[in-house]
Amino acid sequence: MAFISFVQEYFWGFLLATRLTLLLTAVSLALAVVIGLVFAFLKISKNPIANLVAAGYIGITRGMPLIVQLMFLYFGISKLVVLSSFWAGTLALAFHAGGYVAEILRGAIQNIDKGQTEAARSLGMSRRKTMALIVLPQAFRRAVPPLGNQFIIGLKDSTLVAFLGVPELFSKSMTAAAANYRPFETYLMSGTYYLVLVIIFTWLVSKLEKRLSPDRQEATS
């Protein structure tokens, strides 16, 4: 009984904080895809300087703990420009996830059969059109499952911006647990929120995967 009233007490407050978590995650991951695409192209490029830049970026984002990157960027950037903790956190998350997204997209692009490019070029398509119309759509389709994975990781990573003072779901639970001395129930509850988000998201990704591959559902041969 006590637990039910506990849930009632925090349900709406946590839901409100969840909204911030979702916003933070969505914006940072959208940015990560843009950043990832740019660095994927730099890494594929034949220009050795571009390769080096991409390798450096990917190496740094993957080679340092996220919390260190968060702190570094938050305190580093705020020396140059005044940023709200929300934007500092969002940008740092995007910077971090961008490295992983770059690798996912690079792999997906390079895995498209070279014959597809040749077929498009043989029809007179430019390099750019071949990439935009033939290679990228197929690469994105293949990248959906690993990107979905990365997005789930990104959602969970968003908890760390609590340490920058962003009042998202995890931050709310820390505050609540400190005030009510019931950390077990508090974290059980916020953990359930994250779990539900991940379940919904996983379902959406599998929907998207099917939608992007209409040919594979009805395939007869």
Place this chain on the structure above:
Amino acid sequence: MSMIEIKGLQKSFGDLHVLKGIDLTIELGQVVVIIGPSGSGKSTLLRCINFLEFPNEGEIRVNGELIDPKTSNLDKVRQHMGMVFQQFQLFPHKNVLHNITIAPVNVKGMPNKKAVAIARDLLQKVGLPEKEKAWPSQLSGGQKQRVAIARALAMDPDIMLFDEVTSALDPELVNEVLQVMQDLAAGGMTMVVVTHEMGFAKEMADQVVMMDDGLIVEQGTPEQLFENPQEERTQAFLSQVL
């Protein structure tokens, strides 16, 4: 004027010297069939003609114009040359109709309506009018290859290049593709065909070219080549495949 004129063409991949000096002229409306053992450079020669591979030495003239892969607009050159591949290479994320319209619309800037009309006409010609909404993965190999031919024809090319287009097909599907190619040849299309189908070469070729080890060993009409081959290597090759 010759449509394609190749002089002293050489191509290497690293240490591998694949083409060792090819001279070949293709006249307007001719069907040229290139035969020869695997690894003789047939496909590489074909891929040099539309510059999917850049030659290391030699000249290629298209309609009299010398093409330099470094300075010429190759996209423009390729628009006038259709190519069909052994592995079909249909675009799996587009349905059949879209596979055929994508180049005319996006390369030539043709209005979609007109491109669709042309595509339907071509599907009729290759015998697949009912498949326009199908996905490539739903087609048999022979059907895929016929769509691939229609896709190349949609750009209204001056010449068609066929790179072993029946080699990946089950034997019973070979004829439906050859039939489409015969119709094309009969319609006056200039064609360069790399193939192991000697029947097609005998029946349809104006000129048969025998290649071995990066060189043209012998060339002539089908009668000359198949009935009275002059070179030992041609005789040896033909005795194996016929």
